[in-house]
Amino acid sequence: MNMLNASAKLSARVFEDDIDQAPTRDGFGKGTVEVGKVDSRIVVLCADLSESTRADWFEKEFPERFIEAGIAEQSMAAIASGMTAVGKIPFIASYAAFNPGRNYEQIRTTIALNQSPVKVCGMHAGVSVGPDGATHQMLEDIGMMRALPGMTVIAPGDAEEARKAVVAAAQTDGPVYLRFGRSATPIFTTSDTPFQIGKALMLWEGESPKVAILSTGALSYAALAAARMLADEGLSSIVLHVPTVKPLDEDAVLDAAKKAGRIVTIEEHQTATGFGSAVAELLAEKLPTKMKILGINDQFGQSGEPEELLSYYGLDASGIADAARKLAAS
Amino acid sequence: MALTDGMLIDLEKKAEATRETIIAMLVAAGSGHTAGPLGMADIFTAFYFNILNHDPKNPDWEERDRLILSNGHIVPVRYAAMAHAGYFPVEECLTLRKFGSRLQGHPERVRLPGLETTSGPLGEGLSQASGMAYALRMDGKKQQRIYCVMGDGEQDEGNVWEAVMFAGKNKLHNLTAIMDRNNIQIDGMTEDVMPLEPIADKYRAFNWHVIEVSGHDFAAFIAAVDEAKAIYEKPTMIIAHTIPGKGVPEIAFDYRWHGKPPTTEEGKRFLKEIRTMGGNVPHEYA
Numbered sequence: 001m002n003m004l005n006a007s008a009k010l011s012a013r014v015f016e017d018d019i020d021q022a023p024t025r026d027g028f029g030k031g032t033v034e035v036g037k038v039d040s041r042i043v044v045l046c047a048d049l050s051e052s053t054r055a056d057w058f059e060k061e062f063p064e065r066f067i068e069a070g071i072a073e074q075s076m077a078a079i080a081s082g083m084t085a086v087g088k089i090p091f092i093a094s095y096a097a098f099n100p101g102r103n104y105e106q107i108r109t110t111i112a113l114n115q116s117p118v119k120v121c122g123m124h125a126g127v128s129v130g131p132d133g134a135t136h137q138m139l140e141d142i143g144m145m146r147a148l149p150g151m152t153v154i155a156p157g158d159a160e161e162a163r164k165a166v167v168a169a170a171q172t173d174g175p176v177y178l179r180f181g182r183s184a185t186p187i188f189t190t191s192d193t194p195f196q197i198g199k200a201l202m203l204w205e206g207e208s209p210k211v212a213i214l215s216t217g218a219l220s221y222a223a224l225a226a227a228r229m230l231a232d233e234g235l236s237s238i239v240l241h242v243p244t245v246k247p248l249d250e251d252a253v254l255d256a257a258k259k260a261g262r263i264v265t266i267e268e269h270q271t272a273t274g275f276g277s278a279v280a281e282l283l284a285e286k287l288p289t290k291m292k293i294l295g296i297n298d299q300f301g302q303s304g305e306p307e308e309l310l311s312y313y314g315l316d317a318s319g320i321a322d323a324a325r326k327l328a329a330s
Numbered sequence: 331m332a333l334t335d336g337m338l339i340d341l342e343k344k345a346e347a348t349r350e351t352i353i354a355m356l357v358a359a360g361s362g363h364t365a366g367p368l369g370m371a372d373i374f375t376a377f378y379f380n381i382l383n384h385d386p387k388n389p390d391w392e393e394r395d396r397l398i399l400s401n402g403h404i405v406p407v408r409y410a411a412m413a414h415a416g417y418f419p420v421e422e423c424l425t426l427r428k429f430g431s432r433l434q435g436h437p438e439r440v441r442l443p444g445l446e447t448t449s450g451p452l453g454e455g456l457s458q459a460s461g462m463a464y465a466l467r468m469d470g471k472k473q474q475r476i477y478c479v480m481g482d483g484e485q486d487e488g489n490v491w492e493a494v495m496f497a498g499k500n501k502l503h504n505l506t507a508i509m510d511r512n513n514i515q516i517d518g519m520t521e522d523v524m525p526l527e528p529i530a531d532k533y534r535a536f537n538w539h540v541i542e543v544s545g546h547d548f549a550a551f552i553a554a555v556d557e558a559k560a561i562y563e564k565p566t567m568i569i570a571h572t573i574p575g576k577g578v579p580e581i582a583f584d585y586r587w588h589g590k591p592p593t594t595e596e597g598k599r600f601l602k603e604i605r606t607m608g609g610n611v612p613h614e615y616a
Contacts, residue, residue, distance in 0.1 A: 075457040075492030082461025114448045115440050
């Protein structure tokens with residue numbers, strides 16, 4: 001049974017095995033080149049990871065607007081803040097474990113408190129980094145960034161949405177945190193899929209839903225696959241993809257809670273402080289709703305292949321479906 | 331323009347007024363840092379009344395030189411000098427650290443125009459100044475200069491050396507840093523807490539041009555700033571040797587005065603010291 005939301009204009013091959021795949025960081029590369037062509041204020045800074053962050057895509061097009069900061073994420077953040085004071089719009093790229101993991105205080109003081117329009121880009125977020133292991137699998141970045149006043153936080157769902165998010169971030173006045181993944185994931189949206197900072201996107205809309213699955217980042221595809229599995233079993237659900245964690249699309253979240261009465265949240269992040277926490281904060285005040293927050297529960301990650309790690313932590317389609325079944329039955 | 335004797339005397343008077351304001355604002359605030367601001371009063375006077383190309387009535391003027399204060403805890407000296415230069419009324423200085431004031435305990439750019447950035451957490455100013463210098467050079471702005479005042483204790487921070495490498499690599503000749511070499515930090519003398527020497531050689535090794543001067547000799551300091559403008563291949567570090575608590579001999583070089591304000595009684599005594607230059611000259615209010 002297919003309950004895909006037609007107005008989301010998702011890929012025609014969304015449930016095909018050969019759906020196109022790319023890492024969301026590719027969207028960073030494409031987006032910065034796209035916006036760099038139309039806005040000469042755009043600069044990209046990188047901390048010795050230009051190939052794996054895809055910052056080199058921008059570097060090849062605009063070498064004079066690419067700045068190599070060296071392995072110095074703290075300095076990179078503060079340099080970018082200084083550049084905004086002279087009218088530039090900097091994107092700073094490194095792994096999320098270091099940016100914002102290493103340079104949190106520079107981001108807090110020189111970017112957030114200073115209201116500098118720096119776009120902080122954390123690549124290789126989540127356990128799906130894979131073999132590199134726990135040191136490089138950043139799981140606390142959403143919490144760190146959404147705690148900062150004035151910071152917008154976006155975890156795009158696929159490479160195409162990541163491209164749009166980068167373009168939108170460049171056109172936003174304030175500081176933005178953008179979260180990207182390392183491994184290739186299905187490109188389930190299309191160039192026609194709407195994207196707006198602060199807006200959630202309904203992906204799957206079952207009738208009389210018993211549970212709503214709210215997801216951020218690339219795991220939204222797994223959430224969609226879980227909804228399809230549940231529908232085949234006769235359990236109706238809705239899937240709301242929420243790329244912007246802050247500011248949260250409160251109307252869409254409340255609407256999903258009203259319709260389904262049960263909420264499962266999904267994220268490749270600690271269950272404390274992340275996307276699920278943001279949803280819980282809203283619902284606790286405005287519409288107390290039974291919830292299950294799926295993520296990494298007070299643990300670090302470990303080496304392994306992305307698929308086996310996501311399965312181990314219960315963040316693949318079957319793990320999500322299990323959690324949804326249990327919550328719907330509660 | 332060459333410095334005349336009249337200009338030097340004028341700068342001395344402005345510095346004295348700045349010191350008086352610092353004491354008054356710290357007494358009124360009841361907290362804050364005393365030694366550093368007094369020690370840097372001459373240099374901030376030199377900046378606001380001689381060196382900077384700026385417009386106090388139009389603090390966001392695009393063509394201005396930019397003065398970054400990295401060690402934000404000495405901001406009372408900046409507030410006092412800015413007020414005397416005409417950025418805001420001198421009386422507003424007495425709101426320092428009070429609820430609702432634009433003069434926050436540590437400087438916040440969004441609250442007070444002209445501050446250029448927000449600082450206090452140490453080690454970040456030189457990176458920001460480098461970003462500004464780099465961006466100005468990208469835009470072909472050759473006349474504007476970026477100045478960054480730093481503490482000496484602040485040199486303990488790793489972020490400082492990341493910025494030192496970046497500025498050296500990129501030959502940011504439009505960037506001049508000034509180190510307040512007053513030898514004190516909160517826990518003691520800098521050479522006891524974490525030795526910095528040979529600090530000049532360290533900067534030279536990172537491809538900086540280094541000048542050492544007295545931070546209380548207006549002519550020498552302004553000449554050093556001029557020398558920096560003539561160096562094309564490197565950024566310049568001016569190590570300004572200053573006396574913490576300058577103007578009040580009883581607290582000079584006493585690290586215990588790094589982070590505390592004078593009481594009302596001490597404030598009166600300090601003001602008398604400053605106004606009479608240590609009891610050597612008469613003063614109408616002393």
